[in-house]
Amino acid sequence: MHDWRDSECITILKNCKKAIPTRDAGGKVIIVDAVVGAGCSTPKHRETQVLYDLFIMVANGIERDEQEWRNIILEAGFTHYNIILVLGVRSIIEVYP
Numbered sequence: 001m002h003d004w005r006d007s008e009c010i011t012i013l014k015n016c017k018k019a020i021p022t023r024d025a026g027g028k029v030i031i032v033d034a035v036v037g038a039g040c041s042t043p044k045h046r047e048t049q050v051l052y053d054l055f056i057m058v059a060n061g062i063e064r065d066e067q068e069w070r071n072i073i074l075e076a077g078f079t080h081y082n083i084i085l086v087l088g089v090r091s092i093i094e095v096y097p
Helices: 006-019 043-058 066-075
Strands: 029-036 080-085 090-096
C-alpha cells in the first residue's frame, strides 16, 4: 500500500471489506508494509530503515506511522486492527471488519 495515496488506500480497503466475511466469520485483510516508528531501534534496524526509506523515495511511495494507518483503516470502515512486527522494517497489519 506504500505505492498509493491515502484516498486510494481507503478505496482499496473499502473494496476488500465488501469482499470478506464478517469478523465473527473469520474475515480480515492482511497488509504487509512498513509502520514507521514500530519495532526496536537497534543500529541494524535503523540502517535497514534508512535503506528502505531510500527505496521508497525512488519508488515514489509513502511510509506511514501507526496513527496514519489507523486513520486509513477506520476511514475505510474497519473497526479494529492489529500490528505484528516482522521482517525488519515491515509489519503485518491485520485489519478486521
